[in-house]
Amino acid sequence: MNARLRDVAEHAGVSVRTVSNVVNGFRYVAPDTRTRVQASIDELGYRPNLAARTLRHSRTGLIALVVPEIDSPYFAELAARTVRIAQHRGLTVLIDQTDGDFERERLLLHGKRGQLVDGVLFSPWAVAPADLAARTDTVPLVLLGEHDGPAPVDHVAIDNVAAAREATRHLLATGRRRIAVIGVQPRTLNASARQRLAGYRQELEAFGLAPVVDRERPVRRLHRSDGYQAMLELLDSETPDAVFCFTDQLALGAMRALAERGLSVPDDVAIVGFDDIEDGRYSVPALTTVSPDKDQIASLALDALAAQGKPPRSIIAPHELIVRATT
Amino acid sequence: MNARLRDVAEHAGVSVRTVSNVVNGFRYVAPDTRTRVQASIDELGYRPNLAARTLRHSRTGLIALVVPEIDSPYFAELAARTVRIAQHRGLTVLIDQTDGDFERERLLLHGKRGQLVDGVLFSPWAVAPADLAARTDTVPLVLLGEHDGPAPVDHVAIDNVAAAREATRHLLATGRRRIAVIGVQPRTLNASARQRLAGYRQELEAFGLAPVVDRERPVRRLHRSDGYQAMLELLDSETPDAVFCFTDQLALGAMRALAERGLSVPDDVAIVGFDDIEDGRYSVPALTTVSPDKDQIASLALDALAAQGKPPRSIIAPHELIVRATT
Numbered sequence: 001m002n003a004r005l006r007d008v009a010e011h012a013g014v015s016v017r018t019v020s021n022v023v024n025g026f027r028y029v030a031p032d033t034r035t036r037v038q039a040s041i042d043e044l045g046y047r048p049n050l051a052a053r054t055l056r057h058s059r060t061g062l063i064a065l066v067v068p069e070i071d072s073p074y075f076a077e078l079a080a081r082t083v084r085i086a087q088h089r090g091l092t093v094l095i096d097q098t099d100g101d102f103e104r105e106r107l108l109l110h111g112k113r114g115q116l117v118d119g120v121l122f123s124p125w126a127v128a129p130a131d132l133a134a135r136t137d138t139v140p141l142v143l144l145g146e147h148d149g150p151a152p153v154d155h156v157a158i159d160n161v162a163a164a165r166e167a168t169r170h171l172l173a174t175g176r177r178r179i180a181v182i183g184v185q186p187r188t189l190n191a192s193a194r195q196r197l198a199g200y201r202q203e204l205e206a207f208g209l210a211p212v213v214d215r216e217r218p219v220r221r222l223h224r225s226d227g228y229q230a231m232l233e234l235l236d237s238e239t240p241d242a243v244f245c246f247t248d249q250l251a252l253g254a255m256r257a258l259a260e261r262g263l264s265v266p267d268d269v270a271i272v273g274f275d276d277i278e279d280g281r282y283s284v285p286a287l288t289t290v291s292p293d294k295d296q297i298a299s300l301a302l303d304a305l306a307a308q309g310k311p312p313r314s315i316i317a318p319h320e321l322i323v324r325a326t327t
Numbered sequence: 328m329n330a331r332l333r334d335v336a337e338h339a340g341v342s343v344r345t346v347s348n349v350v351n352g353f354r355y356v357a358p359d360t361r362t363r364v365q366a367s368i369d370e371l372g373y374r375p376n377l378a379a380r381t382l383r384h385s386r387t388g389l390i391a392l393v394v395p396e397i398d399s400p401y402f403a404e405l406a407a408r409t410v411r412i413a414q415h416r417g418l419t420v421l422i423d424q425t426d427g428d429f430e431r432e433r434l435l436l437h438g439k440r441g442q443l444v445d446g447v448l449f450s451p452w453a454v455a456p457a458d459l460a461a462r463t464d465t466v467p468l469v470l471l472g473e474h475d476g477p478a479p480v481d482h483v484a485i486d487n488v489a490a491a492r493e494a495t496r497h498l499l500a501t502g503r504r505r506i507a508v509i510g511v512q513p514r515t516l517n518a519s520a521r522q523r524l525a526g527y528r529q530e531l532e533a534f535g536l537a538p539v540v541d542r543e544r545p546v547r548r549l550h551r552s553d554g555y556q557a558m559l560e561l562l563d564s565e566t567p568d569a570v571f572c573f574t575d576q577l578a579l580g581a582m583r584a585l586a587e588r589g590l591s592v593p594d595d596v597a598i599v600g601f602d603d604i605e606d607g608r609y610s611v612p613a614l615t616t617v618s619p620d621k622d623q624i625a626s627l628a629l630d631a632l633a634a635q636g637k638p639p640r641s642i643i644a645p646h647e648l649i650v651r652a653t654t
Contacts, residue, residue: 071407080398095422224609259611282551
């Protein structure tokens with residue numbers, strides 16, 4: 001018969017919770033206790049049961065986190081935190097990426113993962129609201145990122161309109177008037193870019209400035225190369241005195257283009273990014289950015305997966321504007 | 328009865344391979360064909376069988392990629408490529424991170440993943456060779472990164488000694504003589520840092536220069552903050568004319584410290600990094616770096632997992648020095 005958690009606890013003379021803490025790799029277990037529990041685990045041949053108790057109808061103890069690109073720093077940082085927080089809840093996270101491919105995302109909505117996991121956290125890129133509505137899979141699903149209108153499932157996002165207004169207000173407050181944006185996106189399920197654009201426009205208008213279409217630059221993807229290219233195109237029509245980029249990666253690419261054109265940040269052009277990835281903390285100059293609370297996003301998404309409440313909710317995670325040296 | 332791959336192929340009038348390509352999300356399927364196959368999949372209610380055929384004794388079609396930190400850009404980029412290449416082989420990759428925690432890594436060697444996956448790709452951080460030798464788990468394991476001496480399992484790495492010699496040679500060839508290194512590491516299973524230090528010393532000596540202990544700077548981790556701190560400490564004792572950093576993250580942190588001290592890169596101090604992460608391609612100035620072939624590392628590691636040959640092999644992936652603007 002296999003040893004149970006309780007057997008290990010009894011053998012080591014600690015609580016079941018302490019054994020669980022050791023098994024789940026929590027950091028805050030005293031080294032002595034950890035050693036004693038580990039010795040008992042080894043002696044009894046205990047193998048942690050991967051099936052979690054935190055999800056209803058849990059079968060595998062696995063959840064999937066599906067993002068467009070795991071090598072995008074924002075998603076990498078969000079994934080790292082999701083894995084850590086899920087571990088603390090006894091869940092194993094299978095991270096997968098779609099490359100933003102429409103068919104791969106569509107397959108996901110129709111049960112490609114259904115046999116394997118107890119729930120899916122999904123950050124969509126290519127699918128549209130209609131694709132979500134046509135979903136046939138029944139495994140619990142929580143969307144990451146903003147979503148327009150009523151959705152059939154819970155989604156977790158920050159208030160992108162408010163965040164974009166704060167970023168724009170900050171640029172206006174530092175005297176900038178020709179403020180461009182980089183990162184306008186086509187219509188898909190993920191509405192973050194649209195809401196950031198809306199927030200930017202609202203704040204300009206509240207200040208008495210009319211939005212200028214030429215200053216709203218679209219990108220195909222959110223890579224540094226897209227930000228670089230969009231910045232060069234922007235400079236070919238006019239030199240703005242500030243650019244609000246919808247991701248830090250776009251901002252870092254834009255900063256590279258400005259450096260190549262001999263323009264100084266922030267003296268000639270101020271830059272605000274979005275995401276607060278580590279790169280921006282160490283760029284020269286360090287990047288002012290909107291910082292979504294990634295721990296809260298991960299935690300709220302895991303809560304939503306466990307609760308699977310009806311009707312579907314729009315769950316808002318906190319954010320803050322972090323002012324550094326580019327503004 | 329569940330529809331099989333063959334049923335879908337017959338229904339759509341295509342080969343089984345084409346259906347498999349669509350199911351696995353490969354990019355190079357004609358849109359018309361993809362649509363037709365998808366229609367057949369939907370009509371027949373076919374669900375792809377996740378159990379792969381590429382691993383012996385495959386049960387789950389899952390493999391684990393275990394890295395210290397998924398939000399380290401090198402590991403994020405390696406993970407993204409591993410997922411893509413594995414998908415093409417019909418394998419699903421479960422990405423996990425240990426936070427470089429000794430106990431978590433030790434648990435891994437003793438079967439924490441054993442029930443779940445068909446194989447493990449493991450980039451160790453904290454465990455030592457003795458811990459690997461004491462491994463009790465029997466699931467196929469391939470190590471990523473360099474390993475000293477004979478190992479009980481296959482490992483895939485680049486030739487770190489040769490790569491470090493090339494980086495050092497490049498700095499010598501551009502006239503630098505006071506070349507420091509940042510990234511010296513304690514003794515663990517992962518020997519990459521030791522081999523990079525060895526290569527640096529060998530090249531200095533081949534050039535007739537004696538290594539200077541004060542110029543060999545240790546770090547606790549490989550984050551930008553560690554590179555930043557190490558660079559400040561280096562500058563407190565002397566100003567080197569070049570620094571070879573054992574990762575790009577260390578290099579980007581070091582560049583930040585140089586900027587704060589008013590030193591110019593590369594005029595005052597040349598910098599070479601290691602890993603070729605995207606950040607370094609867009610930093611100002613763009614970072615010269617050793618570029619490991621991450622696609623090859625992922626591909627060779629998956630090959631090794633599938634082959635599980637005896638005796639264990641040391642598998643070398645290619646690398647190249649990419650010269651950019653910091654040297």
